[in-house]
């Protein structure tokens with residue numbers, strides 16, 4: 393497919409290419425071209441105290457092959473270099489691309505009970521009444537059951553306080569929400585089940601709410617690259633691969649580094665979440681909780697060497713949706729689903745994990761070789777040009793001059809702009 397020199401094309405040309413290659417319909421292309429600010433009624437219905445709309449740029453990451461299919465990935469992000477790094481990372485994985493696995497797809501709703509006389513007895517009652525609880529859940533949200541979803545199983549846990557005494561009984565309802573984001577479905581079911589549970593075991597329900605630590609929605613992406621492809625003018629590919637592996641081992645050991653390593657992964661993931669109308673905050677929370685599941689916070693990704701093959705793996709909870717929440721009312725989210733050619737929530741989850749892995753690969757590869765500033769500052773040149781007042785064609789011309797400078801800052805940029813204008 394010809395995305396050659398996509399970055400050099402005008403916005404109109406890029407949209408034409410995507411329409412001609414069948415990734416976008418004429419209608420969505422027009423929507424993108426006209427910037428489609430949200431309908432006033434939609435904006436007012438989504439949030440409170442709505443004042444205005446806050447534009448962020450959206451671009452596409454290229455070179456993605458996910459489970460054998462070519463994917464164009466919409467990303468909404470304000471940080472220069474994220475999309476370039478992501479596309480560049482994905483290129484190293486071609487032609488095989490990324491392989492993904494959906495381990496399971498279900499949400500978790502928590503009913504948290506306290507003030508119980510006998511915790512083990514209460515736990516047993518819930519375990520013995522599982523089918524009645526599932527039936528009550530179905531009554532509380534019949535439409536999800538009609539669509540083939542609903543509560544599929546129940547888990548119970550007793551949590552002790554610091555003195556080692558049981559203080560809470562937590563019931564997890566595992567809910568199949570089909571292709572929805574599902575938060576409202578789960579919370580409705582929980583509130584519908586709550587009085588029944590209290591009537592069986594006494595005590596009181598402290599609260600009921602969906603859990604964002606969703607280890608029932610794990611998705612894995614893997615990829616591999618022959619180390620010789622990593623060889624640069626200044627570094628041997630095998631050595632670079634060893635350094636990527638060491639950097640990941642380090643991120644497993646040091647939470648100070650893990651947070652930054654994982655931020656790089658979330659750069660890509662959040663950008664696609666926003667572009668598809670998903671709740672990025674929920675996924676962030678779940679991802680970081682999952683990265684702490686072993687008792688300390690570590691790297692979300694793994695990179696290993698098998699001879700001359702560098703193998704990457706990323707597993708995270710990814711309970712995204714293609715309907716429900718804001719998705720159904722955000723036209724751009726719908727158009728981006730079309731761009732992604734996704735048929736199901738699982739399709740989006742597969743792409744998102746691949747994007748996270750590509751983003752991580754690029755960041756760590758740069759960090760253990762040239763350092764991040766070289767590429768970053770080169771892409772930052774345009775923002776800097778705008779920041780110091782460049783307009784229209786001046787932006788590209790000033791950015792090009794800035795890239796030739798040993799140091800790039802606003803003083804240098806202002807001087808160059810003055811020279812350009814003189």
Ligand code: MEV
Pocket residue numbers: 471652653654655656657659755756759764
């Ligand atoms: C910057 O947005 C992201 C990085 O800091 C990620 C990393 O350090 O791995 C470059």
